[in-house]
Amino acid sequence: VKDEILGKSGRKIPSMLDYQVHIEGGSMYNTPPVFSIYTAMLNLRWLKAKGGVAEIEKENKAKAFALYTEIDRNPLFKGTCAVEDRSRMNVCFVMQNPELEKPFLKFVEENGVEGLKGHRSVGGFRASIYNALPITSVHTLVELMQIFAEKHQ
Incomplete structure (x- = not known):
């Protein structure tokens, strides 16, 4: 300047x-926001170690694809938005039979999946599959959806 x-x-x-x-x-x-700067640095280092933005994007696409494929394939579940508007970070879905939502939520929580419950004003489910979530967690959810469907069809 x-x-x-x-x-x-x-x-x-x-x-x-x-x-x-x-x-x-x-x-x-x-005073600079030291903690924010520090956590940003840690995140950027982690991102670089994972292979950079391109690699994270590839992983995020794979996670979203796996989950949306199961939602579309499984007759118990239904996506809540148009295919072209789907998020890669927050996958929202409901059950075809709303009476099965509480039992499904209980089932996944008993099997170690937490935070799947959707927003209180919308209902259903929201799977937040942010950058740090490994694809194995998505595979676990998909497997639980399949097991639940086998028991409730």
């Missing part, structure tokens, strides 16, 4: 956006 333009915005701006204030404060007008 050129010194001659500092403090000459021509209008009142918040001090956080005024470079003159930062220069006068030795570039430390505020």
